[in-house]
Amino acid sequence: MGIATYGTTNVDWEARIDIDRLRRERLARLREQLEASSFGALLAFDFANIRYMTSTHIGTWGSDKLVRFALLVRGAEPVIWDFGSAARHHQLYNPWLSDEETDPVTGVRTPVPGTSRSFAGISTLRGAVHPDADRAGSVAARVLEELRKHGLEREPVGVDFVEMPVHRALTAAGLDICDGQQLFLEARRVKTRDEISLLTHACALADMAYEELYAFLRPGIKENETVGLVSKILYDNGSEFVEGINAISGERCNPHPHLYSDRMVRPGDPAFFDIVHSYMGYRTCYYRTFAVGSASPAMNDAYKIAREIMDESLAAVKPGATTADIVSLWPRAQDFGFADEEAAFALQYGHGVGLSVWEKPIFSRLTSLDHPEELKEGMVFALETYWPAKDGWSAARIEEELVVTADGCEVITRFPAEELLVAGQRYFAASGPLPAVRESQSHLNNPKTRNQS
Numbered sequence: 001m002g003i004a005t006y007g008t009t010n011v012d013w014e015a016r017i018d019i020d021r022l023r024r025e026r027l028a029r030l031r032e033q034l035e036a037s038s039f040g041a042l043l044a045f046d047f048a049n050i051r052y053m054t055s056t057h058i059g060t061w062g063s064d065k066l067v068r069f070a071l072l073v074r075g076a077e078p079v080i081w082d083f084g085s086a087a088r089h090h091q092l093y094n095p096w097l098s099d100e101e102t103d104p105v106t107g108v109r110t111p112v113p114g115t116s117r118s119f120a121g122i123s124t125l126r127g128a129v130h131p132d133a134d135r136a137g138s139v140a141a142r143v144l145e146e147l148r149k150h151g152l153e154r155e156p157v158g159v160d161f162v163e164m165p166v167h168r169a170l171t172a173a174g175l176d177i178c179d180g181q182q183l184f185l186e187a188r189r190v191k192t193r194d195e196i197s198l199l200t201h202a203c204a205l206a207d208m209a210y211e212e213l214y215a216f217l218r219p220g221i222k223e224n225e226t227v228g229l230v231s232k233i234l235y236d237n238g239s240e241f242v243e244g245i246n247a248i249s250g251e252r253c254n255p256h257p258h259l260y261s262d263r264m265v266r267p268g269d270p271a272f273f274d275i276v277h278s279y280m281g282y283r284t285c286y287y288r289t290f291a292v293g294s295a296s297p298a299m300n301d302a303y304k305i306a307r308e309i310m311d312e313s314l315a316a317v318k319p320g321a322t323t324a325d326i327v328s329l330w331p332r333a334q335d336f337g338f339a340d341e342e343a344a345f346a347l348q349y350g351h352g353v354g355l356s357v358w359e360k361p362i363f364s365r366l367t368s369l370d371h372p373e374e375l376k377e378g379m380v381f382a383l384e385t386y387w388p389a390k391d392g393w394s395a396a397r398i399e400e401e402l403v404v405t406a407d408g409c410e411v412i413t414r415f416p417a418e419e420l421l422v423a424g425q426r427y428f429a430a431s432g433p434l435p436a437v438r439e440s441q442s443h444l445n446n447p448k449t450r451n452q453s
Helices: 019-034 047-054 085-093 135-149 164-172 181-190 193-216 223-236 297-316 323-327 448-450
Strands: 041-044 068-074 079-082 100-102 109-111 118-120 157-159 177-179 241-249 268-278 284-294 349-352 360-362 380-388 395-404 410-411 422-424
Touching: 019 041, 019 047, 019 068, 019 181, 019 193, 041 047, 041 100, 041 135, 041 181, 041 323, 047 079, 047 181, 068 135, 079 135, 100 135, 100 297, 100 380, 118 135, 135 164, 157 164, 157 181, 164 177, 177 422, 181 360, 181 380, 193 268, 193 284, 193 380, 193 395, 223 241, 284 297, 297 380, 297 395, 323 349, 323 360, 360 380
Parallel strands: 041 157, 079 118, 157 177, 284 422
Antiparallel strands: 041 068, 068 079, 100 109, 241 268, 268 284, 284 395, 349 360, 349 380, 380 395, 395 410
16 A cells, blocks of 8 residues: 555544654654764754744744744753744644643543643744844853753754854853754654655645646747646645746756746747645645647657656666665766766756755765765655757756655656657647647757657
8 A cells, every 4th residue: 555645634434644643753753863863952043944943934024033042951851942932832732842740530641731842932033133132141151051951061963054143052051062953964864654654645635736737838928838737736835935946848857957038938849847835834846738739850869868768767766775876877967968967967857855845865976976975765855857869959858756764765846857748739730730849849840859759
């Protein structure tokens, strides 16, 4: 049986995603990493790490503000200092941030009033608050006070990301500040069963968006219109955050610019898209390529190569294999027109997917051959391939997300990608339907480029 997918609500007649179990297991994995480290505590400013630690969220508007912070002290429960009234909201609606007591008669556990570990506490708002207000000093004082409660103020503190004034205030308070991001990413490397279900549902929403996009795509549509369409579909169906929609068409496909424009799609164009969104915090990164109206032979050949690279990569995924095993199957940067691996970075690529879109492990010929990472059951990651066409302007881009299983992997991105799909109106001449693979009628269709196809 494959990975189960469910409706978007829990019911009494079927065991679905267990959110309480999700909270417990995430925190347990983070505690395990902390206990095995030399740190006395982990301090988080990054929204994904705060969510993993405390199961709190205040919206995506603040994801780049570094305004809130949470602390996990060895042997204790997590504490969070949050944005103004959000702290009070957590006190009311996040019972897992409070001590609990058990009713001796009913056995029901309830929060103990006045024991919430959610407090108001504001950092510097990325420097926007006047430095003389010393918000950085306030952050340091609160962290130090909590560490002293547990006698750990002399132990190293692992921090994920920190503003310079806050870093200086923490060290001025006598704290030994170290890189804690590796511990957070190690905890998040292998996913729990509920995380896998949430990631799979996020992919299902993207499947739906691609279905609508395929029907919508035609000459005259602009790249930004496709971004609007996909974003609305995702938000209408439960997406929490549309982080980005890459929409690339025509000559913009080669080289890959990594952002959409207002370019209008024309007959015979290649077009590839990447859907990056989250469902209950869990991301997708999911490329698909189409031809609009028809595909040139050069474009079709490029797609076949990109697909072959993908299929070889998927076949090699299993527990015990390494990132080096996968990237060794990939072409060198020079094979597809780049000077070195740094210049071609993220074109033949892989990355973990979870509460953020790039997690461990990373797959790249730039780093993975010399620093391989072992693949383990329960990892969820995306593999991306890219191949430029011989015509000099077309290109193919494919991405699949997968879960590492006991004996291989299961792909959770299901919109068809085995062959190049042609979107848009089919045209009929007097002699019959125009073929789906035919020479483009673009400005590059001349005898010279035809001979290169």
